[in-house]
Amino acid sequence: MKSLILKEIDELIFGSLGIIIFISFFIGAVITIQTALNLTNPIIPKYLIGFTARQSLILEFSPTFVSIVMAGKVGSYITSSIGSMRVTEQIDALDVMGVNALNYLVFPKIIAMLFYPFAIAISMFVGISGGWIAGVFGGFLTSADFVEGLQLDFSPFQVTYAFIKTLVFAFVLATVPSYHGFYMKGGALEVGKASTTAFVWTSVVIIVSNYILTQLLLGQ
Amino acid sequence: MIEVNDIHKSFDDAHILKGITTSFQKGKTNLIIGQSGSGKTVFLKCLLGLFTPEEGTISYDGKIYNDLTDAEKRDLRQEMGMVFQGSALFDSMSVEGNVKFPLEMFTKQSKSEMQDRADFVLKRVNLVDAHHKFPSEISGGMQKRVAIARAIVMNPKYLFCDEPNSGLDPKTAIVIDNLIKEITEEYDITTIINTHDMNSVMEIGEKILFLKDGLKAWEGTNKEIFKTDNETVTDFVYSSDLFKKVRQMYIEERN
Numbered sequence: 001m002k003s004l005i006l007k008e009i010d011e012l013i014f015g016s017l018g019i020i021i022f023i024s025f026f027i028g029a030v031i032t033i034q035t036a037l038n039l040t041n042p043i044i045p046k047y048l049i050g051f052t053a054r055q056s057l058i059l060e061f062s063p064t065f066v067s068i069v070m071a072g073k074v075g076s077y078i079t080s081s082i083g084s085m086r087v088t089e090q091i092d093a094l095d096v097m098g099v100n101a102l103n104y105l106v107f108p109k110i111i112a113m114l115f116y117p118f119a120i121a122i123s124m125f126v127g128i129s130g131g132w133i134a135g136v137f138g139g140f141l142t143s144a145d146f147v148e149g150l151q152l153d154f155s156p157f158q159v160t161y162a163f164i165k166t167l168v169f170a171f172v173l174a175t176v177p178s179y180h181g182f183y184m185k186g187g188a189l190e191v192g193k194a195s196t197t198a199f200v201w202t203s204v205v206i207i208v209s210n211y212i213l214t215q216l217l218l219g220q
Numbered sequence: 221m222i223e224v225n226d227i228h229k230s231f232d233d234a235h236i237l238k239g240i241t242t243s244f245q246k247g248k249t250n251l252i253i254g255q256s257g258s259g260k261t262v263f264l265k266c267l268l269g270l271f272t273p274e275e276g277t278i279s280y281d282g283k284i285y286n287d288l289t290d291a292e293k294r295d296l297r298q299e300m301g302m303v304f305q306g307s308a309l310f311d312s313m314s315v316e317g318n319v320k321f322p323l324e325m326f327t328k329q330s331k332s333e334m335q336d337r338a339d340f341v342l343k344r345v346n347l348v349d350a351h352h353k354f355p356s357e358i359s360g361g362m363q364k365r366v367a368i369a370r371a372i373v374m375n376p377k378y379l380f381c382d383e384p385n386s387g388l389d390p391k392t393a394i395v396i397d398n399l400i401k402e403i404t405e406e407y408d409i410t411t412i413i414n415t416h417d418m419n420s421v422m423e424i425g426e427k428i429l430f431l432k433d434g435l436k437a438w439e440g441t442n443k444e445i446f447k448t449d450n451e452t453v454t455d456f457v458y459s460s461d462l463f464k465k466v467r468q469m470y471i472e473e474r475n
Contacts, residue, residue, distance in 0.1 A: 090308050093302065098298050099325055
């Protein structure tokens with residue numbers, strides 16, 4: 001089981017870092033540029049650009065938007081890999097041997113996804129770095145303004161809130177696609193359909209749970 | 221020995237198995253034949269414990285499956301080996317990994333003991349150079365041999381094969397048939413094969429069970445199937461001109 005968990009960590013977490021870093025860097029950069037271009041009033045201080053980038057990235061982009069992307073990347077991988085095992089009778093083979101197939105296939109994925117918050121922490125860091133590079137080297141604000149914005153009214157609970165969300169999304173990312181893969185019926189075409197359905201439902205569950213968690217954790 | 225007593229199995233409104241009673245002897249290759257939709261696969265899955273019949277009993281060397289506790293059922297499953305129609309090898313594991321898998325899951329053998337056992341069974345199925353290859357890198361016939369090696373690695377008492385030579389060329393199909401027969405006799409296993417292949421029926425069918433519409437239509441040996449006057453059986457078994465001629469020659473020879 002240990003080797004299975006390590007394999008899943010490699011596949012699900014390390015295998016996703018490239019796309020997470022790529023998206024986070026450019027979204028961070030775009031958020032900064034868009035904010036800078038829309039804050040045209042000279043009364044509004046420039047450091048609000050850094051502040052907006054931080055809030056957008058930590059509160060929503062990294063935990064939620066990246067999780068939607070992961071629903072496509074990790075979710076479809078999980079559904080199609082388990083679904084292919086169903087189609088090719090590999091799950092039946094596990095059952096016949098007396099192996100608890102659901103536990104054998106899904107449990108390592110749930111454990112592996114406990115490391116998902118580390119990927120999101122990297123996303124936050126890279127996103128903010130992308131914002132800083134785009135803001136400073138694009139000539140929209142100084143490095144000091146950006147850093148001042150990053151530190152403005154910082155509440156550590158916002159990071160806690162982001163990681164609580166991330167853990168819930170990690171569970172959703174591991175279980176919803178697994179369910180669709182494990183209980184699919186049919187052939188290769190149905191594996192594709194199950195992957196699409198899994199992506200849709202994973203996204204829906206993430207969006208709805210995001211709303212509920214935000215209301216519960218940040219609402220008055 | 222596996223004894224089946226009046227089993228019934230339905231899915232929603234479809235009554236698939238309508239009361240089958242038979243027995244499968246130890247050390248013999250028992251074949252289940254019948255048209256598509258006759259209930260062969262459902263019957264085999266009932267024997268494997270994957271489906272639970274609504275009525276009737278299945279006993280394995282006297283142990284009635286429904287009377288067993290969950291732990292006893294798990295133990296019994298470990299005495300079963302299964303060769304699936306599509307081999308069902310684990311894609312992510314090498315040939316050796318597939319064969320070692322049951323040992324890793326259910327035994328406390330050391331790594332060297334597992335290696336020795338895997339080497340032994342792979343050699344037994346005549347696969348000596350494929351240990352580190354992945355299922356996608358080997359032929360269909362080799363995949364079947366790996367599946368047989370995985371099925372016998374735990375020294376099973378019962379071996380089930382679902383169309384073991386489907387998709388194989390006739391020569392490889394005979395090799396697989398003979399391998400299953402040899403292993404059955406060598407290890408004194410109760411082997412049950414679900415097949416459409418009439419060559420298998422003629423070659424290795426020490427006991428043949430013919431199913432039709434969820435019922436036992438005929439049972440006997442590969443010698444008896446030549447002589448039977450049961451039209452349902454002869455229509456199915458001798459549906460090709462070749463087999464009709466073979467049977468005709470056999471009957472003429474006898475007369």
